[in-house]
Amino acid sequence: MCGIVGAVSDRNVVPMLLAGLARLEYRGYDSSGIALNGNQQLDRIRVAGRVADLAARCENSNGTSGIAHTRWATHGIPSEANAHPHLGGDSIMVVHNGIIENHAELKLELQAAGYVFSSETDTEAIAHLIHFEYQRSANLQAAVQAAIPRLRGAFAIGVSCLHEPNLLICARQGSPLVLGLGFGEQFFASDIAALLPLTQRMIYLEEGDLAVVQRAALQIFDINGNSVTRPARTLDVVTDSADLGPYRHYMQKEIFAQPTALADTLAAALKQGFAPELFGNNATDIFSKTTAVRIVACGSSYHAGLVARYWIEEYTGLPVSVDIASEYRYRSGREQDGTLIVAISQSGETADLLAALRSAKERGQVNVLALCNVAHSTLTREADLVSLTHAGIEIGVASTKAFTTQLAALFTLAGALAQSRQTLTSEALAELANWLPRLPAIFNDVFPLETQIEEWSHLLSHYDHALFLGRHTLFPIALEGALKLKEIAYIHAEGYAAGELKHGPLALVDEHMPVIVCAANDELFDKLLSNLREVEARGGKIFLIAEPGCEAAFPYCQHTITLPSITGPLAPIVFTLPLQFLAYHTACRKGTDVDKPRNLAKSVTVE
Structure with missing residues (x-):
């Protein structure tokens, strides 16, 4: 869960590398570093800190070839010694995203050969191993190609060599890597976000690929060492996502971007309704033959x-199961033939999810639908069907617009499955479809509630624990609200189905336990009302977010907010917004790092 960038140019690459790291800092931000090649020496600058700290150390640095890294620690504490790039021997520099599972045995072997290790990282073993192979071949490409088969685990690496200053090598296995095509300069990075200010012409490396990166040319070799051609794509991506504008944090900016993101995600459905073709040319056939749905995500x-x-x-009427990807991949049992696997990921590079997807394909005759925010990610390339959300680049670690656009796309999927299988009347489908164009406007109507929610945050920030309750589709939203509060405000929070309250969590309820409740005006409201009475009778402090028509609950609640309108089947999407505001303002009140919460990274590309 780190960010890597590399560049070869005829101009100073330091500003490019630093700007790329700044755009990748959401992937890791406990340390950072840069290595520059030129003038017959390797210049390495590392800090145990943010990219801004690194930039301050690089004010007088320059070079026409370099690699850079921003770290999220997996092996060893955040420190300058553990920061990348790592030095192999006296002439090899390596940056790495991923985990090398056999680094301990490689370390013993390399120490026996005379190599001295100066860090706690697994990456240093890669650097010394490549140097060992370079001593044999005196060719960087050959050395990397010889070292890669010795590595067990997941990695995207960038390599620089003192003796070949105008050349970089990068390679991937299990972690994402993209090449950027310039004019007289070439780049690579672990995410397109790092390269968008430099170029919008990209090549996505396939699993096992290795690329030789030079100013005027690129060469790509597959896992067998054969020269291959990968398609270059010109991306139509907005490049201003990294600009905060008038907002205090990226998370705040991304919360307010949701009406636009939702409108963009639903644009095709607004034109075509619940047409199965939204998900692929063969979606109608696949949907009609689907016998079960399994959703896998993290x-x-x-x-x-x-x-x-x-x-x-x-x-x-289809049976649906939902699995955590990191658990599913280690379960046994065959999938029912005809199962539709719905794999959900913002980045499309989540390691556990990709492993789960591949495992599912081995368990039966299944089809995979990728629901993803990145068009050319590994997930979308390996799937049979694709549903793209259009959230744009999301920088804040805590997901906001990526989550709500996923919900919007999944609502469309449910409608498309129903239309393909003819399980709803045309009138019922039309009624569902009529909700779609209203969603962005409903979000805009909820925004004025932010001031009242911010007042709640002043109270919530004094608590150490919180419970979130919901029923039916609002139960998972309670889980999401609790997760947001944990992620960025560092308050221990748990989400529960309200009916489970008396099966354990009620033991925690007293005057020191705030209980945040989402209440829809539906057939389950009376059941929820009983749960509120249970909390109120034990002194719990209830913060109620409710649709109009839920006034019967107000006497049992200390704090209430009423949404401006009924939200119907879109309730889980709309109720997410006030919970995002609540977590955001509570975190601001507590003074935490909202966009870069401790110990977390945005794209989890390691197991």
């Missing part, structure tokens, strides 16, 4: 999948 995407289960089961 984190917030998992919560989105839990919401989708309610929609798909209600609209189609």
Whole structure:
């Protein structure tokens, strides 16, 4: 879960590398470093700190070839010694995203050969191993190609050699890597965000690829060492996502970007309704033959999948299961033939999810639908069907617009499955479809509630724990609200189905326990009302977010907010917004680092 950037140019690459790292800092921010090649020496600058600290140390640095890294620690504490790039021997520099599982045995072997290790990282073993091979071949490409088969685990690496100053090598296995094509200069990075200010012409490396990067040319070799051609794509991506504008944090900016992101995600559905073709040319055939749905995801995407289960089961009658990817990949058992695997990921590079997807394909005759925010990610390339969200680049680690656009896309999927399988009448489908164009406007109507929610945050910031409650589709939203508060405000929070309250969590409720409740005006409201009475009777402090028509709950609540309108089947999407505001303002009140919460990174590309 680190960010890497490399550049070869006829101009100073330091500003490019630093700007790239700044755009990748959401992937790791406990240390950073840069290595420059030229003038017959390797210049390495590292800091145990943020990219801004590194930039301050690089004011007088220059070079026409270099690699850079921003770190999220997996092996060894955040420190300058553990920061990348790592030096192999006296002439090799390496940056690395991923985990080398056999680094301990490689270290013993290399120490026996005379190499001295100065860090706690697994990456230093890569650097020394490449140097060992370079001593044999005196050719950087050959040395990297010889070293890679010795590495077990996941990696994207960038390599520089003192003796070949105008050349970089990069390679990937299990971690993402993209090449950027310039004019008289070439780049690579672990994410397109790092390269967008430099170029929009990209090549996505395939699993096992190695690239030789020079100013005027690129060469790509597959896992067998054969020269191959990968397609170059010109991306149409907005490049101002890294500009804060008038906002205090990226998370705040991304919260307010949701109406636009939702409108962009739903644009095709607004034109075509719930047409199965939205998901691929063969979607109608696949949907009609689907016998079950299994949703696989991690984190917030998992919560989105839990919401989708309610929609798909209600609209189609299909059995739906939802699995955490890191658990599913290690379970045994065959998949029922005809199962549709719905794999959800913001980045499309989540290691656990990709492993789960590949595992599912081995378990039966299944089809995979990728729901993703990145068009050419590994996930979308390996799937049979694709649903792209259009959240744009999301920089804040805590997901906001990526999550709500996932929900919008999943609602569309539920409608498309129902239309393909003819499980709803045309009138019922039309009624569902009529909600779609209203969603961005409903979000805009909820924004004025931010001031009242900010007042709640002043109270919530004094608590050490919180419970979130919801029923039906709002139960997963309670989970999501609790996750947001944990992620950025560092308050221990748990989400529960309200009916589970008396099966354990009620033991925690007293005057020191705030209980945040989402209440829809639906057939389950009376059941929820009973749960509120249980909390109120034990002195719990209830913060209620409710649709109009839920006034019967107010006497049992200390704090209430009423949404401006009924939200119907889109309730889980709309209720997410006030919970995002609550977590955001509570974190601001506590003075935490909202966009870069401790111990977390945005794209989890390691197991």
